[in-house]
Amino acid sequence: MASLLRVGYLSTLYHTSHLLRQLRWVEQDLEVDCRWLLFGTGPEMVHAFEGSEIDIGYIGLPPALIGMARGVPLVCVGGGHVEGTVMVAGPSFMTLAESDGVRSFLQQFRNRRVGIPAAGSIHDVIFRALLMEHSIADVEVVNTPWADLIPYAFGKGELHAAVGTPPLALLCNRDCETRTVMPPEALWPFNPSYGIVVRREMLKQEDLIEGFLRLHEGACNLIRESPQRAARCTVSALPGLDEPFVRGVYGVSPKYCASLPEAYVASTLEFLPVMKQLGYASDLPGPEEIFESTFIEKVHPDPHHYQAV
16 A cells, blocks of 8 residues: 555544444555544544644544644544534433523533533533523533543442533433433534544645545445444444444434535634633634635535534
């Protein structure tokens, strides 16, 4: 194989990374030596980008924006999924549908502990933004370095609620007697749960980026159109899971696509003032620094496949 491509990925089940790893499309179609490197959180992946340890990453946009503000030369070249943040809580808490609006819903978590992945992750930013918007100041946010630690904390009685990915929500609901209390579409409409980010110097390798995005879009289509086959591949890539669980994850927020439509970009830009207010970055990048859509527009010129919200 001609060249080395280092791809950072997360354990999140609905990312196409697991399908591409298992099916070996990148190695076979692009004829590169592809090294897949697992990270616990998006912020951890940004540090790897900063150290030039990876070339491409599957990452939520807020951590990438924080990295860009720090001067890490990153740019988003493709989408992947929207609305991938869910909230679960114990059975004694009301759901949003059972409450008298968002503020009333959030107030029940005052003086309670809510587990969330790392500070600066998209889940962290979304939930803190909600608390800030509704002037709820005394909810204790407990950030964890790995999302997988949250079910264990629930099991030990250390948490009352959690905010994170659909897999995390389903795990907590299955193993910790929680239930979904705030669905993905209610937390932040069309939020970019993850995208494909590259080191800026990779932009010179046009064929490689276009080829990767084409395969990524194919895997998005596989999840959307053939979830049973996609689940089977994911289970092969991540032994210990079962296909019904993976299909359940796919169904929580079935909004998969590689394109970068206006709604995706606009939702991302709405994070900027919130992140600045939260103190995560003082000088955030502009839209022209965040996105390079030339490649995905060639690969995916048709309307996006994200469901309307």
